[in-house]
Amino acid sequence: MLNTPTTPGIVAGRLPANILAENFSDLHPPLTAHEALVAADRCYFCYGAPCMEACPTTIDIPLFIRQIATGTPEAAARTIFSQNILGGMCARVCPTETLCEEVCVREVAEGKPVLIGQLQRYATDRLMAAGGHPFARATETGKSVAVVGAGPAGLSCAHRLAMKGHNVTIYDGRAKAGGLNEYGIAAYKSVDGFAQSEVEWLLSIGGITVETGKRLGDGLSLSGLKSGFDAAFLAIGLGGVNALSMDGVNAVDMIADLRQSADRTDLAVGRNVVVIGGGMTAVDAAVQSKLLGADNVTMAYRRDKAAMAASEFEQDLATSRGVRILYNAAPKLVDDGAITLARTETRDGKLLETGEVVELPADQVLWAIGQTLEGAPDGVAVEGGKIVVGDGGRTSVDGVWAGGDCAQGGDDLTVTAVAEGRDAAEDIHAKLA
Amino acid sequence: MADLTSNFIGIKSPNPFWLASAPPTDKEYNVRRAFEAGWGGVVWKTLGEAGPPVVNVNGPRYGAIHGADRRLLGLNNIELITDRPLEVNLREIKSVKRDYPDRAVVVSLMVPCEEDPWKKILPLVEETGADGVELNFGCPHGMAERGMGSAVGQVPEYIEMVTRWCKQFSRMPVIVKLTPNITDIRLPAEAAMRGGADAVSLINTINSITSVNLDLFAPEPMIDGVGAHGGYCGPAVKPIALNMVAEIKRNAATADLPVSGIGGVTTWRDAAEFIALGAGNVQVCTAAMTYGFDVVKEMISGLSQWMDEGGHESVASVVGRAIPNCRDWQDLNLNYVTKALIDQEACIKCGRCYAVCEDTSHQAIFNRIDGVRGFEVNDAECVACNLCVNVCPVEECITMVETPLGEVDPRTGEKVREYANWQTHPNNPGAVKAAE
Numbered sequence: 044m045l046n047t048p049t050t051p052g053i054v055a056g057r058l059p060a061n062i063l064a065e066n067f068s069d070l071h072p073p074l075t076a077h078e079a080l081v082a083a084d085r086c087y088f089c090y091g092a093p094c095m096e097a098c099p100t101t102i103d104i105p106l107f108i109r110q111i112a113t114g115t116p117e118a119a120a121r122t123i124f125s126q127n128i129l130g131g132m133c134a135r136v137c138p139t140e141t142l143c144e145e146v147c148v149r150e151v152a153e154g155k156p157v158l159i160g161q162l163q164r165y166a167t168d169r170l171m172a173a174g175g176h177p178f179a180r181a182t183e184t185g186k187s188v189a190v191v192g193a194g195p196a197g198l199s200c201a202h203r204l205a206m207k208g209h210n211v212t213i214y215d216g217r218a219k220a221g222g223l224n225e226y227g228i229a230a231y232k233s234v235d236g237f238a239q240s241e242v243e244w245l246l247s248i249g250g251i252t253v254e255t256g257k258r259l260g261d262g263l264s265l266s267g268l269k270s271g272f273d274a275a276f277l278a279i280g281l282g283g284v285n286a287l288s289m290d291g292v293n294a295v296d297m298i299a300d301l302r303q304s305a306d307r308t309d310l311a312v313g314r315n316v317v318v319i320g321g322g323m324t325a326v327d328a329a330v331q332s333k334l335l336g337a338d339n340v341t342m343a344y345r346r347d348k349a350a351m352a353a354s355e356f357e358q359d360l361a362t363s364r365g366v367r368i369l370y371n372a373a374p375k376l377v378d379d380g381a382i383t384l385a386r387t388e389t390r391d392g393k394l395l396e397t398g399e400v401v402e403l404p405a406d407q408v409l410w411a412i413g414q415t416l417e418g419a420p421d422g423v424a425v426e427g428g429k430i431v432v433g434d435g436g437r438t439s440v441d442g443v444w445a446g447g448d449c450a451q452g453g454d455d456l457t458v459t460a461v462a463e464g465r466d467a468a469e470d471i472h473a474k475l476a
Numbered sequence: 477m478a479d480l481t482s483n484f485i486g487i488k489s490p491n492p493f494w495l496a497s498a499p500p501t502d503k504e505y506n507v508r509r510a511f512e513a514g515w516g517g518v519v520w521k522t523l524g525e526a527g528p529p530v531v532n533v534n535g536p537r538y539g540a541i542h543g544a545d546r547r548l549l550g551l552n553n554i555e556l557i558t559d560r561p562l563e564v565n566l567r568e569i570k571s572v573k574r575d576y577p578d579r580a581v582v583v584s585l586m587v588p589c590e591e592d593p594w595k596k597i598l599p600l601v602e603e604t605g606a607d608g609v610e611l612n613f614g615c616p617h618g619m620a621e622r623g624m625g626s627a628v629g630q631v632p633e634y635i636e637m638v639t640r641w642c643k644q645f646s647r648m649p650v651i652v653k654l655t656p657n658i659t660d661i662r663l664p665a666e667a668a669m670r671g672g673a674d675a676v677s678l679i680n681t682i683n684s685i686t687s688v689n690l691d692l693f694a695p696e697p698m699i700d701g702v703g704a705h706g707g708y709c710g711p712a713v714k715p716i717a718l719n720m721v722a723e724i725k726r727n728a729a730t731a732d733l734p735v736s737g738i739g740g741v742t743t744w745r746d747a748a749e750f751i752a753l754g755a756g757n758v759q760v761c762t763a764a765m766t767y768g769f770d771v772v773k774e775m776i777s778g779l780s781q782w783m784d785e786g787g788h789e790s791v792a793s794v795v796g797r798a799i800p801n802c803r804d805w806q807d808l809n810l811n812y813v814t815k816a817l818i819d820q821e822a823c824i825k826c827g828r829c830y831a832v833c834e835d836t837s838h839q840a841i842f843n844r845i846d847g848v849r850g851f852e853v854n855d856a857e858c859v860a861c862n863l864c865v866n867v868c869p870v871e872e873c874i875t876m877v878e879t880p881l882g883e884v885d886p887r888t889g890e891k892v893r894e895y896a897n898w899q900t901h902p903n904n905p906g907a908v909k910a911a912e
Contacts, residue, residue, distance in 0.1 A: 077546075084544035087869050090827030091843070152824040152870065 048314065048338040053407050055311040057336025063307045066334035070231045070360075071135075071161055079165040082158045083112035087148060094143035094159055099459045100127035104143060108162055120170030121177050123163055128202045128465070129195050131171060131241050132224050133458045134164035135232050138323070140356040142458070171240075176247045181208035183250070186475045189214065189268040191259060192278035194222020195457045196447025198245055199464030200276045200471075205250035207472045212272070213251060216258030222280055223448075224457065226299040229327040231334070233302075258418060265420035269442055274471045277430065277438070277445040278464060281455075283417035284410075289377040291408030294318060294328035301331055313407025316340045317382050319374050320411030322352040328409045329366045340366045341403055343384055345373035346394060372401060377408050416449055426451070435470025436463055444471055478783030479790040480776065482516060482580075484756045485649045485674040485734050487607040489516035489580040492791050493747065493775050496738055496759035497521050497584035497610060497653070500769075502558055504568035507581075511572070513769035514776060517580025519651075519677075519759060522557035522612045523565050525587045525597065530556045530619075536697035539686030541712060548766045550712035552686040554697060554704055556618045557586050562600070570604040581605075582651065586612040586624050589634055591641055598646040608649035611638060613664070614680020616657050617706050626680065629655035632667035639671025651736060654678040654720075656713075661720040665730045676724065677736035677759060679717045681707025710762035714740030718753055722802045725754030742771075744778025754796035806898045813885045813892050814860040814876040816840075816853045822873040825849055829864035829874060837863055856886040 046056045058066070074082060086108040094104045102123050110119035123130035139145075139160035147156035170177060186209045190197045193215035201211040219225050224238040246253065257263050259279065268275040284293050304310055312335040318328050321344035329342045342361060344351055347370050351358065361368060372384040373396065386399040416428050424431040424439035429451040436444040446463030453459030482492040494517035495501050495510055502521040510518060524530055532555055541550035558565055573581045583606045587593035601609055613629030620627040628634045635652060642650045652668035654661065656679040668676050683705050685695040695703035717739020724730045737755025741747050742763040750758050763771050779791075788794045818829070818841075830851050833841040840857035841864065844850060853864075865874045879885055879892050900907050 081545045087826040087828060089825075090831035091849070092827075093825070093849070148824040148826040 046336075048336045051314055051406070053311045053313045056308045057312060058308075060306075060308050063335070067230045067234070067307065067331075069234050070229075071164075073168060074158070074161050074165045079111055079116070079162060082162055083108045085149060086112070086157045089148055093146035093148065094157075097142045097146045098126075099142070099453070099456065099462045100130075100133070100465070101462075102126045102130070102163075104159055107166060108157065108159070111162055111166055116166045116169040117173065119162075119166035123167055124170070124177055126465075127458065127461050128199055128245055129224070129241065129457065129461045130163055131167040131244075132195070132233065132238065133461065134160050134167055135237070136224075136228050137458050138354050138356070138456065141354045171244055176244065178206050178248055180206055180248060180250055183210070184208040184475065186210070186273045187212065187271075188471060188475075189272040189275040190278060191215075191263065191268070191275065192222060192280055192447065192449075193217075193220035193242070193253060193255075194278055194280050194447060194460065195224060196280075196450075196460035196464035196467075197222065197276065197278035198242065199461040200278065200444075200446065200468045201251050201464075202245050202248060203465050203468030204471060205248050207468070209250070209273075209472070209475065211251045213253045214257040214263055215253070215255050216261065216282075218255055220253050220255065222278075226302055227295065227324070227327075228302070228457075229298070229331055230301055231331075259420050260418050265422065265440070265443065269440075273442075273475055275443045276436070276464070276467055276471065277419075277423070277443065277449060278447040278460070279416075279418055280448045281414035281416055283415035285413050285415060287410050289374060289408070291319075291377060291410050294320065294324050294409040294411035295414065297409055298324065298327055298331065301335075307335065310335055312337045313405070314338045315380075315404040316407045316409060317403055317405040318342045318409045318411055320344065320413075321346065321350070322411060322413070323357060325409075325411035326353045326357045326361050326366075328411055330361050330364045332407075332409065333364050333366055337407075339404070341369055342366055343369045343372040343374065343382075343403075345371065345387055347371055347389060350389075369401070374408075375400065377405065381405055382408055414448070419449065435473075436467035437470065478780050478788060480780055480783075482757050482791055484580070484736065485608070485651070487517070487580045487582065487649060488578070489757070490578060491516035491772075491776055492751070492757035492779075493772050494518060494580060494582075494736070494757060494759045495764060496761040497612065498761040498765070499553075499555060500761060500764050502560070504572055507568075507572050508575075510764075510769045510772075511576045511579050514772045515579070515769065516757075517582065517607075519582045519584050519610050520565065520569055520606075522584040522586045522615070523562055523597070523601070524557050525593050526562045526600075529559050529561055532556055532559045533699050535699040539697040539706060541686055541710075548762070549710060550684075550686070550708055551710040551762050551765065552684045552697070552706040552708045553681070554617050554699075554706040557584075557612070557615070562597075566600055566604055569601075569606055573605045573607075580607050582608045582610050584610045584612050584653070586615070586619060589623055589628055589638060594638060594641045595645050598642060598648070602646055602648055606648070608651060608674070609642065609646065610651040610653050610677060611642060612653050612680075613638075614653045614655040614678075615707060616655060616681060616683045617704060626655035626657050629653075629664055629680070630658055632663050635664050635667040636671040639668050639673045643672035649674040651675045651677050653680055653738075655680045656716060656720055656739075657683050661723050662727045662730060665724045665727070665733060669730055669733050673733070675734035675736055675756070676730075677738055678724075679713065679720055679739045681709045682713055682716065684708035709740065710766075711740045711742050711746075714742075714746060714749075718749060721750060721755055722753045722799065725796055725799045726802055741775075742766075744775045744782065747775055748779055748782055748794070749798075751791060751795055752798040753802070754799050756795055757791075808897060809895045810898060810901060811893045811896050813879040815855045815858045815879060816860065816862070816864050816874050817877045818851055818853055818864075818874050819872070820845075820850070820852075822870050823851060824870055824873075825851065826869060827851060828867045828869065832863050832867050837861055858887065 107119040107122040144156035150156035190213045221238040316332040316337045371387045376383040382405040385396040430445040436446045444467040447460035480491040497519040537555040539552040615625035619625040652673040737750030738759040747758045
């Protein structure tokens with residue numbers, strides 16, 4: 044091996060292939076059958092369960108856990124999928140520590156929640172591995188719906204519409220369907236090509252056609268969709284990134300490259316990496332830089348710990364992998380292998396620079412400072428950088444719905460996108476009926 | 477330090493924990509290991525007649541009921557009495573008793589219900605130096621089909637007859653082991669007493685099918701595609717055993733008959749409960765078959781600590797202490813009023829109390845406190861059934877609080893009155909009426 048973590052500059056092959064494979068293995072290895080039974084037994088089958096209320100897709104969590112406990116994980120999976128067809132991916136990527144598991148009464152009582160996310164994975168893995176699809180389509184309605192964007196919102200919407208008997212065409216600008224499940228999200232949360240196999244499994248319900256390489260403004264127009272289909276659902280995500288005022292790479296691109304890489308020994312990473320940002324994308328970029336073999340990785344966030352969008356669990360994950368988190372540090376200058384950051388403090392709700400600066404060596408600066416709406420069609424009302432939606436995801440344009448990250452509401456999580464896609468499908472179905 | 481030594485019908489042991497007649501006591505090797513671990517005594521696995529021994533199945537002999545994390549709650553067995561030659565067992569019993577003179581060695585016996593076989597086997601056992609015999613009138617599987625075990629235990633006249641033979645042909649203490657597969661445990665106990673038994677031991681195992689194989693539609697444990705009922709034991713049977721022991725001790729005819737308590741004793745606490753209900757000692761099987769012989773160390777230390785903390789100087793001083801408080805339902809105070817109280821600090825808001833009260837009981841729990849998720853008892857509906865306490869996952873979170881005498885019960889609107897029971901209740905057609 045030519046390079047090591049301390050090789051100067053941005054280089055590939057800092058770690059041997061076997062170490063890389065280990066580093067990018069499953070963050071939470073799947074539960075064994077016995078582990079699942081033990082974990083399931085801890086569930087109290089709460090009345091009006093707080094976990095269920097905290098789930099954006101309102102999965103009947105106590106029921107599916109009881110189904111696991113009684114030896115019927117396949118039935119558990121059907122309970123999950125009936126509310127959340129991407130329950131497999133959500134089991135892997137949901138920040139359960141801020142959703143269902145945060146409000147689990149056993150978290151409240153003992154600081155140890157029922158392992159809802161891992162149990163969901165156990166059940167969904169079982170059913171998906173068994174082959175076949177758990178739902179059948181209703182009689183064909185003869186109606187057709189266009190879905191723009193094959194991410195979680197689009198896939199969820201398309202599946203529900205197909206189930207109702209409508210014909211769906213999904214358009215996506217990228218080469219593969221899956222959206223952020225395929226191109227975003229840390230590699231260790233979705234191993235073994237799960238995103239693609241989940242898409243294939245979802246599409247196996249039938250009635251859905253996927254056309255890749257097509258996006259609004261590039262081979263597609265809203266008027267074309269309106270005339271060619273009975274309804275349209277926009278799930279175009281946040282395709283743009285906030286412009287960089289200094290040198291560096293967009294963390295989103297770095298993560299996508301990593302997810303699409305066939306051989307991670309080819310991926311170049313700096314010796315000293317600085318990630319700017321405080322969200323999940325920043326954590327994913329920082330942790331993965333470390334796993335690729337960067338010697339020093341620092342996440343710099345301009346506000347304090349409490350304000351950080353990444354959960355406590357994600358922050359702990361980063362620090363446990365050797366990432367240093369620098370709070371109250373705003374980037375000022377990137378120059379000649381170094382970054383200068385201004386120390387900040389919050390006074391009376393305002394973020395102020397203290398006058399103190401820190402300089403860190405930085406061969407590579409990764410920016411994770413937010414994504415923006417791009418390619419929203421003219422005529423669709425946009426407010427605060429998001430498509431305006433009403434009940435059921437209806438946009439300002441008749442016959443056009445929207446959901447997922449591109450639309451108002453939700454927390455820009457996979458699971459909220461799934462919920463919005465599903466609910467829009469129900470609304471579209473009601474309208475088409 | 478409390479005195480754990482036991483003197484059960486003249487049989488002395490350093491503690492009241494004996495291993496019951498079962499697979500753990502089938503061989504010298506096992507029994508020596510048991511004594512090294514600290515067991516006070518053993519009842520040697522049941523011996524049969526001289527001659528070709530019984531044979532056992534070579535498929536599964538046990539079936540189990542599991543709780544969380546495969547904790548074994550109940551065990552079922554279809555193993556018969558010892559399948560080793562009589563002379564081998566007798567030789568080993570003699571050897572063990574010689575080396576452990578301070579431990580109790582009682583020998584379980586099961587021979588046909590005729591005078592001659594009993595007359596023959598008793599002197600052989602006596603010759604080993606064993607401390608006593610236990611008559612196996614309990615095993616409900618296999619041997620019962622041949623007119624032995626529970627087939628004898630279900631007929632009080634047979635129990636009396638065989639017990640009398642044993643007392644006649646042996647100078648050894650005789651313990652009669654009773655089967656719970658009957659309707660009234662007092663009758664076989666009385667029969668044993670009439671026959672001259674020095675003690676009874678109970679319970680033996682309960683007729684059971686542990687589960688059904690739903691692929692093959694056959695009961696478990698399954699032998700070559702079919703199954704036979706077995707005998708059920710382990711923690712699950714303890715409540716049944718406790719009641720049967722209490723029934724015998726409450727019965728005037730058998731109140732003074734010594735009892736060796738058996739049935740799901742798993743911890744020192746279980747043992748203490750049997751003793752409080754009148755058992756002079758306890759016998760253990762399933763706990764040893766689940767965890768090995770070392771569990772006796774916890775039983776010894778736990779019983780000892782409890783006795784020290786309670787100021788109980790000897791095992792004998794606590795035997796039967798709970799019996800005066802075991803009564804008939806008709807004696808219970810119908811004017812005693814309690815209300816469930818949920819400790820809001822301890823409550824984790826799982827809502828199980830609400831679900832069971834609302835769906836299956838008296839609609840006496842509110843699920844909102846000041847408009848937010850929270851659980852509170854409605855005293856005006858609470859009948860104090862205790863179900864909420866039983867289903868609450870948090871210990872001591874819900875308690876039953878007594879409504880003092882003279883205070884108004886919000887459910888009835890009446891003041892709590894002095895003790896009165898069903899025997900004098902106005903709704904009881906057979907009530908004892910005060911003289912007019």
